Amino acid sequence: MGPSFPSVQSFYSREISTAAEKDEESQSTPRKPGDGFTEEELADAVDPLRRKWDPEREYDECSIDNLIPGPKAVTFVGRIANLSTIHGSTQKQPKAAGWHYLILKDDTAAISIKLYFSSGQYPLKLGQLLSIWTIFISDAAKANTTAIQGVLACANLFPGRVTSDHVMIHTNSATDSICRTPLTYQRGRPLQGLITLDSYLGSGGHDGVVGVKILVCVKSIGPKKRISKKTGGECDLAEVMLFDNTGDIRWTLWGETIESAKDWQPGKTILLISNPGYRVEAHSQKGSIGVQQATMVDVDPEFPDAEWLRKFAVGVTKKESLCVEFPGDVFNEDVIDGAEYGVNRIMFRLAEIDDWVRNNPSHSFTGHVNITIMEMSLVKLRTRGMLLCNECCGVPIYANELEIPCKNCSKSLKLYLNPKIIGMLIDETGCITPGKLLWSERAWEQLLGRTVKEVTEMTNEEIRWLEQRMMFMRMHLVFGWEESVGRLAILGMRA
Numbered sequence: 001m002g003p004s005f006p007s008v009q010s011f012y013s014r015e016i017s018t019a020a021e022k023d024e025e026s027q028s029t030p031r032k033p034g035d036g037f038t039e040e041e042l043a044d045a046v047d048p049l050r051r052k053w054d055p056e057r058e059y060d061e062c063s064i065d066n067l068i069p070g071p072k073a074v075t076f077v078g079r080i081a082n083l084s085t086i087h088g089s090t091q092k093q094p095k096a097a098g099w100h101y102l103i104l105k106d107d108t109a110a111i112s113i114k115l116y117f118s119s120g121q122y123p124l125k126l127g128q129l130l131s132i133w134t135i136f137i138s139d140a141a142k143a144n145t146t147a148i149q150g151v152l153a154c155a156n157l158f159p160g161r162v163t164s165d166h167v168m169i170h171t172n173s174a175t176d177s178i179c180r181t182p183l184t185y186q187r188g189r190p191l192q193g194l195i196t197l198d199s200y201l202g203s204g205g206h207d208g209v210v211g212v213k214i215l216v217c218v219k220s221i222g223p224k225k226r227i228s229k230k231t232g233g234e235c236d237l238a239e240v241m242l243f244d245n246t247g248d249i250r251w252t253l254w255g256e257t258i259e260s261a262k263d264w265q266p267g268k269t270i271l272l273i274s275n276p277g278y279r280v281e282a283h284s285q286k287g288s289i290g291v292q293q294a295t296m297v298d299v300d301p302e303f304p305d306a307e308w309l310r311k312f313a314v315g316v317t318k319k320e321s322l323c324v325e326f327p328g329d330v331f332n333e334d335v336i337d338g339a340e341y342g343v344n345r346i347m348f349r350l351a352e353i354d355d356w357v358r359n360n361p362s363h364s365f366t367g368h369v370n371i372t373i374m375e376m377s378l379v380k381l382r383t384r385g386m387l388l389c390n391e392c393c394g395v396p397i398y399a400n401e402l403e404i405p406c407k408n409c410s411k412s413l414k415l416y417l418n419p420k421i422i423g424m425l426i427d428e429t430g431c432i433t434p435g436k437l438l439w440s441e442r443a444w445e446q447l448l449g450r451t452v453k454e455v456t457e458m459t460n461e462e463i464r465w466l467e468q469r470m471m472f473m474r475m476h477l478v479f480g481w482e483e484s485v486g487r488l489a490i491l492g493m494r495a
């Protein structure tokens with residue numbers, strides 16, 4: 001180390017490197033023989049310290065169940081199943097600014113890790129794949145932590161200070177399929193300890209049963225909130241709603257764990273939570289769950305139950321979704337042209353459409369229908385600030401403006417006219433309840449006689465007038481059905 005680096009601290013505190021430096025550094029990333037990754041995959045991994053690391057010794061590649069307590073240079077990979085961060089130095093590591101408590105698991109076993117940092121904390125998230133290099137493994141039974149089922153070993157690492165320790169965060173999609181199998185899973189057998197949310201909540205399944213597991217899908221992710229603690233100071237929390245086919249439950253995330261949730265997708269991300277903490281809550285019958293020291297979270301685990309829940313979630317999400325974005329790829333200009341002017345224009349009644357869809361949902365078709373507007377909610381929804389809507393992070397978002405940032409992920413969202421401005425529609429054979437149709441922007445323009453933007457700019461008076469004019473209006477709609485869309489799409493309006 002030359003004179004330009006007066007202390008280890010200042011060298012390692014260099015957290016942001018330029019692209020060129022990063023390139024050069026990643027190219028020189030050492031590849032240990034047999035570590036299971038290609039040069040390229042390792043180059044795509046993030047070294048949180050951004051240091052050159054050229055160990056002289058050879059590290060044996062191990063699966064976690066093969067880690068033997070004692071001194072030995074080993075390297076292993078695993079996904080983060082539990083994560084919490086403590087700030088401040090400890091007696092053992094006075095130079096540390098804090099440490100992360102981690103449980104890392106592969107397909108064979110789990111290990112608990114104390115990962116010390118000297119300046120900034122590592123950008124860790126639940127579910128991330130890490131490669132670890134260390135020269136000492138401790139026996140979990142002898143460490144002064146409470147025993148956790150499945151955790152046999154533990155390790156203390158301080159990569160910023162100890163040159164034989166190293167950690168890499170894998171970000172490449174090539175490593176996506178690694179370490180996704182739940183612990184103790186055996187092909188063809190049900191996963192031990194796995195119960196439904198219904199039995200977890202209802203029959204006291206949560207009550208101190210070691211090894212209890214729930215498999216859930218993320219329903220929604222709430223915004224980050226800052227609250228003051230009873231013990232002084234402030235902390236951040238975010239609430240994530242989870243569901244399976246039997247029920248739903250709230251999960252409160254604290255501190256840095258909130259970052260993990262930002263990558264999760266409502267209706268898609270599946271979590272296997274082992275040994276969740278359960279909290280009775282005064283204002284809700286259900287209580288909520290949280291992460292305790294013995295909790296393990298598998299993000300998008302791979303086994304048949306997870307596959308089943310993934311499919312179930314897709315169906316439920318589609319049914320419950322506001323579904324306001326018009327699928328322009330399915331009903332493109334050619335389809336719309338054909339529906340409006342083609343030779344196979346068929347006039348339907350509502351009962352007939354219902355029959356067609358029920359009896360043969362996979363059969364796509366377009367047609368025309370004559371209906372009457374029985375209700376309008378244009379004035380009401382605008383007064384409530386719900387003229388337009390969209391969904392983000394699994395949460396419906398309403399406003400009277402065309403664009404608004406999501407409160408949770410801050411992403412700017414384009415909003416669509418709330419389909420519920422049109423109330424009940426009827427013909428002599430049936431009715432369509434509000435919000436069930438999927439309107440194209442063009443169909444809205446034809447119906448309302450102005451662009452969506454112009455609707456948002458109308459005065460109260462003009463809105464009231466428009467609503468009155470449309471009540472009991474009889475109209476001729478061009479519609480399309482496609483199973484993947486799952487709703488009747490309104491392609492246009494004919495005079």
Ligand SMILES: [Zn+2]
Pocket residue numbers: 392393406407408409410411
């Ligand atoms: Zn969002």
